[in-house]
Amino acid sequence: MNKLFALVDCNNFFVSCERVFNPKLENKPVVVLSNNDGCIISRSNEAKSLGLKMGSPFFKLKDFLKQNEVTAFSSNYSLYGDMSQRVMSILAKFSSNIEIYSIDEAFLDFSGFDYYNIKNYAREIKRIVFQWTGIPVSVGVGTTKTLAKIATHIAKKNDILKGVFIIKDEKELNSFLKDIPVNEVWGIGKQFNKKLIANNINTVFKLKNAEQQWIKKNFGIVGLRTIKELNGLSCISIERVARNKKGITSSRSFGKPVTEYEDLRQAISSYITTASRKLRKQKSLANILTIYILTNRFDKEHFYYNHKVIKLPLPTNNTSTFITFASEALRNIYVDGLKYKKAGIMLSEIIPEEHTQLSLFDNVDIKKSNILMTTIDNINEKMGTGTIKSASEGFDKKWKMKSEMRSREFTTCWDDILEV
DNA sequence: TCTGGGGTCCTAGGACCC
DNA sequence: TCTGGGGTCCTAGGACCC
Numbered sequence: 001m002n003k004l005f006a007l008v009d010c011n012n013f014f015v016s017c018e019r020v021f022n023p024k025l026e027n028k029p030v031v032v033l034s035n036n037d038g039c040i041i042s043r044s045n046e047a048k049s050l051g052l053k054m055g056s057p058f059f060k061l062k063d064f065l066k067q068n069e070v071t072a073f074s075s076n077y078s079l080y081g082d083m084s085q086r087v088m089s090i091l092a093k094f095s096s097n098i099e100i101y102s103i104d105e106a107f108l109d110f111s112g113f114d115y116y117n118i119k120n121y122a123r124e125i126k127r128i129v130f131q132w133t134g135i136p137v138s139v140g141v142g143t144t145k146t147l148a149k150i151a152t153h154i155a156k157k158n159d160i161l162k163g164v165f166i167i168k169d170e171k172e173l174n175s176f177l178k179d180i181p182v183n184e185v186w187g188i189g190k191q192f193n194k195k196l197i198a199n200n201i202n203t204v205f206k207l208k209n210a211e212q213q214w215i216k217k218n219f220g221i222v223g224l225r226t227i228k229e230l231n232g233l234s235c236i237s238i239e240r241v242a243r244n245k246k247g248i249t250s251s252r253s254f255g256k257p258v259t260e261y262e263d264l265r266q267a268i269s270s271y272i273t274t275a276s277r278k279l280r281k282q283k284s285l286a287n288i289l290t291i292y293i294l295t296n297r298f299d300k301e302h303f304y305y306n307h308k309v310i311k312l313p314l315p316t317n318n319t320s321t322f323i324t325f326a327s328e329a330l331r332n333i334y335v336d337g338l339k340y341k342k343a344g345i346m347l348s349e350i351i352p353e354e355h356t357q358l359s360l361f362d363n364v365d366i367k368k369s370n371i372l373m374t375t376i377d378n379i380n381e382k383m384g385t386g387t388i389k390s391a392s393e394g395f396d397k398k399w400k401m402k403s404e405m406r407s408r409e410f411t412t413c414w415d416d417i418l419e420v
Numbered sequence: 421t422c423t424g425g426g427g428t429c430c431t432a433g434g435a436c437c438c
Numbered sequence: 439t440c441t442g443g444g445g446t447c448c449t450a451g452g453a454c455c456c
Binding site: 102103104105191192 | 452453454455456
């Protein structure tokens with residue numbers, strides 16, 4: 001059976017989510033900012049045409065955005081997450097074998113769909129997703145995931161294709177590949193790009209035809225796989241079920257600098273709450289907790305970073321246990337008088353719950369703690385995050401992130417539902 | 421004043437084994 | 439003159455992705 005993959009990619013996803021609930025923004029330049037209103041992370045086509053770059057800092061562009069009447073939004077992840085789920089659940093109707101690759105992309109296995117008219121099928125996906133959610137998507141189809149990615153890129157860049165491109169004819173494909181810069185390929189990042197260009201491989205076409213031994217030597221097995229995929233040999237398969245995380249991180253920059261130990265401890269406690277809930281959700285325990293704090297990394301002269309790795313006596317997923325150890329460790333790395341900009345925590349050496357090695361005497365306590373954690377998780381799930389929380393998270397949250405241009409939670413909060 | 425957050429995989433080198 | 443030949447495991451760092 002010939003393999004065939006589709007990649008469905010939401011166009012300018014975060015901006016598109018905002019537009020669904022604010023149609024006046026159609027055809028106007030719009031951007032969405034990262035947490036803390038830091039950088040531009042999603043741009044409408046109009047914003048792209050103004051030359052706004054992905055990842056550029058908002059504060060440097062404020063005037064420019066005003067002059068050009070660009071609407072900016074703080075990120076609203078509960079909205080985007082919910083819209084994403086709606087899109088994905090529709091896509092699942094079009095193939096039983098689907099991999100949700102990111103918040104705005106999914107691979108669909110089309111292997112064995114030979115008797116379908118693939119182009120019509122892809123157009124139907126695009127039409128239905130838009131009709132049911134208001135989100136515009138592009139669809140690319142190829143015999144490998146890497147080719148499907150490229151196909152989506154081609155679909156987006158060429159208006160005449162109307163958002164759908166199926167790779168069928170090698171000659172036709174090559175004519176496109178001759179004009180696509182090599183860093184558009186999935187798996188070719190900044191460093192690989194530099195190295196390839198230095199060797200005069202600057203288009204996808206040249207990369208596709210590069211000498212495989214040379215690629216393997218210079219770009220390792222990963223690079224070789226990419227070339228093989230470009231040539232139609234499928235090396236990366238669909239991963240239907242999300243694997244359990246091997247590390248769970250939670251970190252945030254602060255809205256304004258934090259100086260007090262107590263505020264840092266609050267921030268760290270709330271990151272632990274977030275991360276340990278994820279840990280419990282995947283029914284795992286962590287052996288290692290790492291905490292870190294840092295000052296403004298752009299002020300190189302006064303930059304301070306420190307972290308502490310805590311090996312827990314027993315693997316756990318108990319929020320209070322983590323917080324107890326973290327508070328202790330924080331004392332070791334906290335330096336008085338500094339302006340902290342960010343803090344974070346990481347859970348690692350993650351194992352499945354059932355692998356616990358219970359010590360003879362802790363048995364009962366662990367059972368109790370499990371019941372408590374499950375109860376708290378259930379209440380928070382039902383009544384909203386933060387309904388029950390640990391006192392060490394604090395109530396005033398002086399350190400909370402900036403989010404001054406946030407839209408409403410149109411789809412996930414009763415009070416925010418759109419009124420007509 | 422202001423510059424995001426969360427992941428995965430691979431490789432090279434060292435320690436250690438028989 | 440001459441100095442084996444495999445392995446495994448771990449870690450740090452570097453690449454990539456969205």
